[in-house]
Amino acid sequence: MRHTRITQEDSGQVIDRRAAAIFVLVAASILGLPGSSAGAARRAVAVSHGPRTRPDVALTFDDGANPENCRRILAELVAAGVPATFFPIAAAMPLDPAFWRLVVAAGDPIGDHTLTHPQMPTLTPAEQLGQLEDSRAVIESITGRPPLDVFRPPYGAFDGGTLVAAAAAGFPTLLTWDTTDRDTSLHGTLEQRVAAAELGTNGSVILLHCGPNATPYLVPDVIDFYRSRGFRLVSVPTLLGITWDPGTVSVPSAATILGSLAPLPPTWQGGDIVGAAGYTPPPSPSAGAASPSALPSSLPAASPSPEGTVAESASPMPTAMASSPATPAPSAAGQTRSVDGGMATRRRPRS
Numbered sequence: 001m002r003h004t005r006i007t008q009e010d011s012g013q014v015i016d017r018r019a020a021a022i023f024v025l026v027a028a029s030i031l032g033l034p035g036s037s038a039g040a041a042r043r044a045v046a047v048s049h050g051p052r053t054r055p056d057v058a059l060t061f062d063d064g065a066n067p068e069n070c071r072r073i074l075a076e077l078v079a080a081g082v083p084a085t086f087f088p089i090a091a092a093m094p095l096d097p098a099f100w101r102l103v104v105a106a107g108d109p110i111g112d113h114t115l116t117h118p119q120m121p122t123l124t125p126a127e128q129l130g131q132l133e134d135s136r137a138v139i140e141s142i143t144g145r146p147p148l149d150v151f152r153p154p155y156g157a158f159d160g161g162t163l164v165a166a167a168a169a170g171f172p173t174l175l176t177w178d179t180t181d182r183d184t185s186l187h188g189t190l191e192q193r194v195a196a197a198e199l200g201t202n203g204s205v206i207l208l209h210c211g212p213n214a215t216p217y218l219v220p221d222v223i224d225f226y227r228s229r230g231f232r233l234v235s236v237p238t239l240l241g242i243t244w245d246p247g248t249v250s251v252p253s254a255a256t257i258l259g260s261l262a263p264l265p266p267t268w269q270g271g272d273i274v275g276a277a278g279y280t281p282p283p284s285p286s287a288g289a290a291s292p293s294a295l296p297s298s299l300p301a302a303s304p305s306p307e308g309t310v311a312e313s314a315s316p317m318p319t320a321m322a323s324s325p326a327t328p329a330p331s332a333a334g335q336t337r338s339v340d341g342g343m344a345t346r347r348r349p350r351s
């Protein structure tokens, strides 16, 4: 097995395993240095981008609060032949379970983004572990597939306990991002969002969301931008060198994905995140400064963005993210640049 899987069938083992993991988490928390004195406490490795030596970038889509916009986005990706990696809020997946099965059919990985989208550092070790195990169970129940063993913390917020919980839940890699379109911002124009998304470079992980009204409009432009400059759009496992078995891939047509959805209005009408009926998008973080490296100077930095903001004080971001701002993309097609000599960490799957 590639990782510890939680199944409905072995709930007794789950309880035992969770109890053991919680013991390790609590012990590690008390001792302050998970993975040292606690012995068995492993930590996930936090990364924010892939190798800077290859012209690869990965589009990632978080949340899933608006299934209609999620479908529009997947249809654009399929029509363009572009893979992407999704990190749904597991509690939002039942809004449109069929959509998530279409994602799997398309061969796109689904990673973990918790059950209810909390600020992980505000939770106890046991609560952090519970978020990850419960979200894994939902993903497996809805898609019939294990998630990609990569965890993206909501708001990019994590602490040492999060790294231990992620490893214990079978997610050896914690992934943030180095570029974002800030599509959850309540401010800025569509053009500013597109410009922000186009600040990536070799190895960039680009954060977008399937929910905001702006995102379906900007995805085609972002794809065209990177392709026209010689970048290859890849999935997260390809970017990070993580083995990933997509299972049986049978890429649905854009028409199948869209179904009877009304077409998008020809131009973006503005507005922020629109959640489906009966679902409230996650609240804004109580604090957090926008990551200036990922923003065009004209975009307001202080916005109540539910995500795409990084609470620096609460979230010790990976060094590469904090010190290596996304730089302008290569201007010549096929050009390969080496920005900082390599990725933060390259993971291999656990045996």
Ligand SMILES: [Zn+2]
Residues within 6 Å of the ligand: 062, 063, 113, 117, 154, 155, 307
């Ligand atoms: Zn999120």
